[in-house]
Structures are given as C-alpha cells and as structure tokens.
Amino acid sequence: MGFSTSLQGQASHEALLGRQDAEIKLLETMRRCLTNKVKSDREYASTISSLTAQGKKVERSEELVGSLIAQSWRDIMDSIDQTAKLIKQQADSMESTVVEHISNLHLERRKARKLYQEEQTWLNNQFQQLTDDVSRKKTEYQKNLEVYKLMRSRFEEHYIKSGRGGRKLDEVREKYQKACRKLHLTHNEYVLLLGAVTECENDLRTCYLPSLLQRQQAIHQEFIVTWKGILQEMVKYSDFTTEKFLEIHTRMQKAVDSIKPIEEYKDFIGKHRTRQASPIRFVFDENLVDDTSGKLLPNKLTVDNLTIDWLRSRLTELESSLKTTQQNRQASQESNSDSKMSILDYSREREELRLRCQEKKLQRQADVIRGALNELGCEELPSGCDLSMEVSFTEPPVINKRNTVPDNGLFTLRRNQRLMTLLRSPFKSLPSINDTKNGVIRARSEGPASKPVNAPSVVPLRGGSNTSNNQKGNGNAGLMEEEWFHGVLPREEVVRLLVNEGDYLVRETTRNDECQIVLSVCWDGHKHFIVQTTPEGHYRFEGPTFPSIQELIMHQWQSGLPVTSRSGAILKSPILRERWELNNDDVILLDKIGRGNFGDVYKAQLKTGKTEVAVKTCKVTLPDEQKKKFLQEGRILKQYDHPNIVKLIGICVQKQPIMIVMEIVPGGSLLTYLRKNAGTITQREQLRMCKDAAAGMRYLESKYCIHRDLAARNCLVGYESIVKISDFGMSREEEEYIVSDGMKQIPIKWTAPEALNFGKYTSLCDVWSYGVLMWEIFSKGGNPYSGMSNSQAREKIDAGYRMPSPEGTPDEIYRLMLRCWEYEPEKRPHFDQIYTVVDTLSQAL
Numbered sequence: 001m002g003f004s005t006s007l008q009g010q011a012s013h014e015a016l017l018g019r020q021d022a023e024i025k026l027l028e029t030m031r032r033c034l035t036n037k038v039k040s041d042r043e044y045a046s047t048i049s050s051l052t053a054q055g056k057k058v059e060r061s062e063e064l065v066g067s068l069i070a071q072s073w074r075d076i077m078d079s080i081d082q083t084a085k086l087i088k089q090q091a092d093s094m095e096s097t098v099v100e101h102i103s104n105l106h107l108e109r110r111k112a113r114k115l116y117q118e119e120q121t122w123l124n125n126q127f128q129q130l131t132d133d134v135s136r137k138k139t140e141y142q143k144n145l146e147v148y149k150l151m152r153s154r155f156e157e158h159y160i161k162s163g164r165g166g167r168k169l170d171e172v173r174e175k176y177q178k179a180c181r182k183l184h185l186t187h188n189e190y191v192l193l194l195g196a197v198t199e200c201e202n203d204l205r206t207c208y209l210p211s212l213l214q215r216q217q218a219i220h221q222e223f224i225v226t227w228k229g230i231l232q233e234m235v236k237y238s239d240f241t242t243e244k245f246l247e248i249h250t251r252m253q254k255a256v257d258s259i260k261p262i263e264e265y266k267d268f269i270g271k272h273r274t275r276q277a278s279p280i281r282f283v284f285d286e287n288l289v290d291d292t293s294g295k296l297l298p299n300k301l302t303v304d305n306l307t308i309d310w311l312r313s314r315l316t317e318l319e320s321s322l323k324t325t326q327q328n329r330q331a332s333q334e335s336n337s338d339s340k341m342s343i344l345d346y347s348r349e350r351e352e353l354r355l356r357c358q359e360k361k362l363q364r365q366a367d368v369i370r371g372a373l374n375e376l377g378c379e380e381l382p383s384g385c386d387l388s389m390e391v392s393f394t395e396p397p398v399i400n401k402r403n404t405v406p407d408n409g410l411f412t413l414r415r416n417q418r419l420m421t422l423l424r425s426p427f428k429s430l431p432s433i434n435d436t437k438n439g440v441i442r443a444r445s446e447g448p449a450s451k452p453v454n455a456p457s458v459v460p461l462r463g464g465s466n467t468s469n470n471q472k473g474n475g476n477a478g479l480m481e482e483e484w485f486h487g488v489l490p491r492e493e494v495v496r497l498l499v500n501e502g503d504y505l506v507r508e509t510t511r512n513d514e515c516q517i518v519l520s521v522c523w524d525g526h527k528h529f530i531v532q533t534t535p536e537g538h539y540r541f542e543g544p545t546f547p548s549i550q551e552l553i554m555h556q557w558q559s560g561l562p563v564t565s566r567s568g569a570i571l572k573s574p575i576l577r578e579r580w581e582l583n584n585d586d587v588i589l590l591d592k593i594g595r596g597n598f599g600d601v602y603k604a605q606l607k608t609g610k611t612e613v614a615v616k617t618c619k620v621t622l623p624d625e626q627k628k629k630f631l632q633e634g635r636i637l638k639q640y641d642h643p644n645i646v647k648l649i650g651i652c653v654q655k656q657p658i659m660i661v662m663e664i665v666p667g668g669s670l671l672t673y674l675r676k677n678a679g680t681i682t683q684r685e686q687l688r689m690c691k692d693a694a695a696g697m698r699y700l701e702s703k704y705c706i707h708r709d710l711a712a713r714n715c716l717v718g719y720e721s722i723v724k725i726s727d728f729g730m731s732r733e734e735e736e737y738i739v740s741d742g743m744k745q746i747p748i749k750w751t752a753p754e755a756l757n758f759g760k761y762t763s764l765c766d767v768w769s770y771g772v773l774m775w776e777i778f779s780k781g782g783n784p785y786s787g788m789s790n791s792q793a794r795e796k797i798d799a800g801y802r803m804p805s806p807e808g809t810p811d812e813i814y815r816l817m818l819r820c821w822e823y824e825p826e827k828r829p830h831f832d833q834i835y836t837v838v839d840t841l842s843q844a845l
C-alpha cells in the first residue's frame with residue numbers, strides 16, 4: 001500500500017497538497033524557534049562570561065592571598081566560564097548546521113510542492129482534453145443524425161407525392177444521399193476516436209499517474225530522512241551532559257573538595273602574625289609619695305590608727321560582696337548549662353567573664369587587707385603610731401604567677417626606644433616610603449649598586465624591521481634576543497639597574513593575568529611605561545605606531561623625543577642584561593634533588609659548557625610578591641664568593657618559571673648527611689663541619705649579611721664533606737634588621753630570643769642559630785628541644801633553660817654553644833671569635 005495505489009483520487013491529491021503545506025509551516029516554525037534558541041544561548045553564555053569575569057575580580061584582592069576558598073571560587077568561576085564557552089560553541093554549531101539545514105530543507109520542500117502541483121494539473125488537463133474530444137465528436141454525430149433524419153423524411157415525402165421521377169425528386173434524393181454519407185463518416189470517426197481515447201486514458205491512468213505518485217512518495221520519504229538527520233543534529237547540539245560538560249563539573253567539584261577549613265587561614269596567620277598581646281602595666285607613680293617621708297610607700301598598704309577601722313569595715317564589705325558575686329556566678333552558670341548557645345553569641349561568655357573579674361577583684365582586695373591585718377595580729381594598735389605593712393598590692397599573687405602571660409611591658413618600651421634610636425641614628429639613612437612599604441625598616445642603605453656596563457656603541461635593535469612577527473600577544477617573541485630586554489625581572493631589580501638619567505630597559509609584567517611589556521626609564525626617579533597595542537596589533541606610546549616593539553624602542557631612542565610629554569622621559573642608554581641574567585632556555589632541568597619553600601630544586605645542565613648545576617625553581621602560581629622574595633636569595637648570593645658559601649651562577653627571569661642557578665653541592669643537605677652517616681661520623685669531621693660553617697658565617701658577618709635561617713637543613717655538604725652555607729631565602733643585607741611584617745614561618749627553635757620577641761635581627765642572632773647548628777652536628781642530626789613544642793621551647797629559653805650537651809661533645813664546644821646561647825646578644829661571641837675557637841680546637845685534635 002503506497003501513494004501510487006492509495007492516493008489516486010482527487011481528494012487524496014488535495015490532502016497531499018495540504019500535508020505539504022503543513023510540513024512547510026512546521027519547518028518555518030522550527031527555523032524560527034531554533035534561531036531564537038541560538039540567540040538566547042549566546043546571550044546566556046555571554047552573560048555568564050561577564051559574570052564570571054566580575055566574580056574573579058572580587059577575589060583578586062590582596063587580603064585573600066593564600067585563601068583556599070578564594071582559590072576554589074576562582075576555579076569554579078573558570079569552570080563556569082568554560083561551560084559558557086561550550087554553550088556558545090554549541091549555539092554556533094546549531095546555527096551553522098541545524099538552522100542552515102532547516103532553511104535548505106524548507107526551500108526544497110516548497111519547490112517540490114510546486115512541481116507536484118504542476119504535474120498534477122497537467123495530468124488533469126490531459127484527462128479533460130480526452131473527454132472534451134469525445135463529447136465534441138458526439139455532438140457532431142448528433143447534429144449529422146438530425147440532418148440525415150430530416151433529409152430522409154423529405155425524400156420519402158417527395159417520393160410519394162411525385163412518383164418516381166421529376167427534377168425535384170432528384171434534388172431531394174441527392175441531399176438525402178449526402179446527409180447519409182456524412183452521418184456514416186461521422187459515425188466512423190466517432191468509433192475511431194473512442195478507441196484511441198480509451199487507449200490514451202488507460203495510459204495516463206495506469207502508468208503516468210501511479211508513477212507520479214510513486215515518485216512523490218520517494219521524495220517525501222527522502223525529505224523525512226533528511227529532516228530526521230537535522231533533528232538528530234539539533235539533539236546533539238542541545239546536549240549539555242556531554243563528556244566536556246561532565247569534565248567541567250568534575251573540576252568544579254574538585255575545586256570545592258580542595259577547600260580545607262583547617263588550612264584556610266594558614267597563610268593568613270603566617271602573614272599577619274603579631275606578637276602576643278603585651279600586658280598593660282599599672283604602675284604606682286612614685287612621685288605621689290615623695291613628700292610623705294616614708295610613711296606612705298609605693299605599692300604598700302598603709303595600716304595605722306588612721307586606717308585600721310576603715311580597713312576592717314572594708315574587709316567585711318568586700319567579703320559580703322564577694323559572697324554575693326560568687327552566688328550570682330554560680331546561679332548564672334547553672335542556668336546556662338542546659339540552654340544551647342550559638343557559637344557567635346558571646347553574651348554569656350562575656351557575662352561570665354565580668355562576674356569572674358569582679359570576683360577576682362573583690363577576692364584580691366580582701367586577700368591583701370586580710371594579709372595586712374593578720375600580720376598585725378591581735379595586738380592593739382598603739383595610738384598615734386604609724387605602721388606601714390609591706391604588703392604589695394600590684395604584685396600578682398604567687399599562685400597565679402605560673403599562669404600569667406610573660407610580662408613584656410617593659411621590653412615593649414625598650415624595644416620602641418631602640419626603634420627610635422635606629423630611625424634617628426646619623427649613620428643610617430632614614431627609610432624612604434618604599435623601604436617601609438613592606439613594613440621593613442632598612443637600617444642600612446644598600447651598598448652602591450653596581451653600575452651595569454653601558455654600551456652606547458651597541459645598537460639596541462638587532463631585529464631591525466624584520467621583526468614584524470611580533471604580533472599582538474606575542475610582542476616579546478623577538479624581544480628575547482635584545483640585550484636590553486630583561487624578561488620578568490622584578491621592578492625592584494629594575495630600579496636598582498637604572499642609575500643614571502636616561503638609563504632604560506624593557507621588561508615584562510603580568511597584570512590581571514595579562515602580559516604587558518613595560519619600558520622602564522630612570523628619569524626624575526623611575527618611570528614605567530606600558531607599551532600600548534593598537535587594534536591592528538601595532539605598538540606605540542604616545543607618538544607613532546610601529547609593527548614591532550624593537551622598532552618602537554629604536555624610534556624612541558633615536559628620535560630623542562620624550563616617551564610621553566607628561567613624563568618628559570628620554571631614552572639615553574640601554575641597560576643590558578647582567579651576566580647573572582641567564583636565558584631560561586640555556587638551562588636543561590634533569591633530576592629533582594630537593595624541595596624548597598618556593599618550588600622544587602633540580603640538578604640541571606647548562607647548555608653552554610655542559611656544566612652541572614643546581615636550580616631552584618619558583619612555582620609559576622605563586623603571587624608576584626613571593627616571586628620577588630624568591631629572587632631575593634639570588635640578589636644576595638651574587639655578591640659573595642667564598643668556599644663555604646654556595647655559589648650563585650645566575651638567575652633566569654626571561655620567562656616562567658623563574659629560576660636561581662647555583663653550583664651543585666653533591667652531598668645534599670647537611671641534616672640528611674648527618675643522619676645518614678650518624679654511625680661513621682668522627683669528631684674530627686664534626687669539628688671540620690663547625691669550622692667550615694663558622695668560616696662561611698664569618699665571611700657573611702663581614703659583609704653585613706644576616707642569614708636568619710642558619711640550620712643544618714640549610715647547609716649543604718660537598719666533596720670531602722666540606723660544608724657550605726645555603727638557602728639565603730630569608731637573608732638580609734643589614735647590620736640590624738627589624739621585622740614588622742609578621743613572622744612568617746620563623747624557625748623558632750633556631751632563632752634568638754630578641755629576634756622572636758622584638759623582631760630584631762643582627763649577626764648575633766645568627767650566632768645563636770650557629771650554636772643550635774653545632775648542637776645538630778654533634779647530636780648527628782638530632783631534633784633540638786626534642787619533645788617540646790615551639791612555644792614550650794621559647795618559654796623555657798626565656799626562663800633560662802639551655803639544651804644539654806649531646807653525647808661525646810668536647811667540653812670546649814659545649815661551652816661555646818652556651819656562649820652562643822647567651823640571652824643578651826652582646827654577650828655572645830662574634831663569628832671571627834667562634835672561628836678561632838673552633839679552628840684551635842680542631843688543630844689540637
């Protein structure tokens with residue numbers, strides 16, 4: 001059963017046309033709907049994208065550095081942005097395939113309908129024509145039959161009237177014969193026509209019509225195949241549960257899982273750590289009793305005939321108030337014990353504290369008065385006689401002493417005085433705003449910055465005009481070649497390099513995740529200009545545009561025109577990369593040999609000369625502030641050259657990750673070495689190690705370098721167990737260095753008390769650490785203050801405790817340790833003295 005047999009009638013034909021019209025309409029509806037869907041998906045995606053961009057802006061604030069929640073939020077925003085991008089992609093595909101195909105199908109469908117209709121009309125016309133032919137012939141037949149009948153009756157009439165002759169009869173006969181002939185002829189024609197038409201009609205009906213309908217069915221079915229395919233595509237591009245979406249979703253889930261409430265504030269605490277709150281001292285003002293000729297003494301209760309009655313009644317009063325307060329407190333505790341309290345509700349705690357405080361105040365006063373009265377005993381008081389009892393009022397009672405916070409009030413004062421002297425000292429340059437930016441007060445200005453070689457003869461542009469491949473976003477591709485391009489060298493380093501007016505260099509910086517090229521010029525201070533990119537991908541400052549940054553800088557240098565009219569800065573001498581600034585690509589990282597605070601440490605090879613080196617890398621993801629800190633070590637190390645100090649080979653700041661390249665010290669960390677070789681290590685070797693470390697430290701002290709993190713873990717062991725001081729990550733080039741930006745990750749057990757308590761660092765603090773280092777060497781890698789927490793160790797040291805001598809330590813060495821651990825820094829030996837002692841000892845052995 002198909003179109004060809006079932007749809008031959010006129011009604012079917014009408015229905016088929018109606019069906020096609022409806023399908024065409026459906027296609028139009030589909031096209032309209034999908035176009036709108038594409039549009040709204042795109043709008044949705046773009047709204048989501050801008051929303052995530054806003055979301056990311058919020059978390060970029062300084063205060064949230066290190067926050068896992070913020071990190072997770074950033075990842076979630078990224079993921080949602082990815083989702084938006086996918087949705088947009090799908091909308092694009094929907095438009096370019098589905099909507100397009102539906103439009104084509106719609107066109108074809110209309111064309112096909114038209115052709116069908118034309119064909120059908122033609123066929124109907126054919127049938128009509130056949131019918132018309134037959135009926136025309138029949139009419140003619142009827143007409144001739146009428147004529148024949150008339151002629152015959154006329155002839156018969158004459159024949160009877162006139163007999164068998166006459167002219168009239170002949171005439172009538174002839175007409176009759178003629179009509180008869182015509183009738184016969186028409187009859188024959190009619191017979192022939194009917195045969196032919198039947199044949200023709202049969203052909204049209206049984207061959208042509210079924211074939212037309214069959215073709216229509218095939219066309220219709222093919223349309224449906226295409227249509228189905230289009231709907232299939234539509235379903236595909238509406239699927240938001242594909243692998244890609246699921247992946248994004250998994251990533252978001254991971255971001256949430258990475259939030260660790262316990263670790264959320266770890267960095268924050270490290271960064272913002274301050275000293276424990278110091279007590280407020282309430283001190284008796286001794287001026288008050290100057291004129292009482294010893295009758296009234298500071299901090300002592302006066303018990304005499306003038307006060308005794310008052311004291312007694314006061315005591316009774318106090319005791320009764322005390323009782324009431326105690327009862328109140330108990331009642332309040334009982335009433336609170338069963339009611340649930342929100343963690344945010346401090347009111348109950350506050351009320352309890354208030355009552356406890358009141359109770360203590362009353363108790364304390366009562367105790368003191370009672371003490372004074374007891375001392376007096378039951379004796380009657382001689383009238384007119386003053387008795388002053390030695391009862392302290394402000395000293396805390398002995399029982400509480402253990403629980404009180406160590407008293408730092410006086411020290412705070414002293415520390416402030418020291419700070420003041422420091423600031424006023426004529427030897428030290430006053431800190432500039434920049435110096436104190438990080439809360440660090442620099443006591444000594446930095447040594448004269450080494451003036452980099454100025455090579456005016458060097459044409460700063462090697463690439464010439466052949467650098468137009470520096471397209472947008474890749475503006476530094478050819479720049480790497482330029483000696484005056486310093487990569488991601490931090491601004492501080494840049495400022496140090498630009499000494500004379502007109503000195504300039506180009507560097508790279510990242511702002512809001514976007515890489516920017518910056519021209520830094522020494523001109524009335526230091527000016528930093530961001531290279532602007534035009535929509536065509538050209539570069540400019542204020543003046544003309546150039547296809548490459550090199551050409552732009554060349555123009556700026558050759559023209560002698562100011563970079564911007566406001567700054568007036570003119571480029572005079574390009575500052576070329578220092579020999580320390582290696583190319584990242586010159587270093588081939590091999591094996592990982594350690595892990596530092598900023599990133600992994602690798603054994604590596606320099607392409608030039610194939611030298612084996614150690615490379616400290618800085619994690620790409622660390623904030624700029626941390627990267628600067630990481631490079632600090634390189635800046636410090638590059639000035640030193642001593643066999644017992646690890647040598648710097650260079651820094652790589654052309655691109656990320658930034659790296660510090662050092663001589664490789666094959667034995668690794670001293671701590672690991674000590675622990676590994678604990679069974680075989682000799683006293684001679686131990687003394688040698690102490691001597692090496694002392695030599696290195698003596699050298700550092702002479703250079704006014706404070707290491708601040710001297711410990712066995714930060715020393716390295718080289719050939720023939722030579723010890724080298726390493727890890728200058730916390731070092732400062734200062735005679736005295738005051739920390740006020742929180743004490744992040746301070747190695748408490750190695751740090752001198754004055755550094756812990758007042759943030760004051762000098763080489764004498766390193767001496768303290770050196771004492772602990774000696775202890776580590778002689779305990780063969782033992783843990784100092786084992787069994788004590790950091791704060792316990794700190795408290796015990798403040799109370800005078802010192803570690804005992806490790807087994808087998810020569811007495812002289814232990815005595816030296818104790819001298820290094822003198823509480824007062826001034827009493828500790830300097831490194832040259834230490835070196836002499838250790839040297840003499842090791843020679844004597």
Ligand code: ADP
Pocket residue numbers: 593594595596597598599601614646662663664665666668669713714716726727728729
């Ligand atoms: P961090 O500053 O950031 O603590 P360290 O300087 O302590 O990093 O280095 C971490 C570890 O890497 C060391 O304990 C040591 O094992 C290894 N290491 C560092 N520098 C060198 C070097 N120059 N030669 C050999 N190993 C090294």
Ligand code: MG
Pocket residue numbers: 596597713714727
């Ligand atoms: Mg270290």
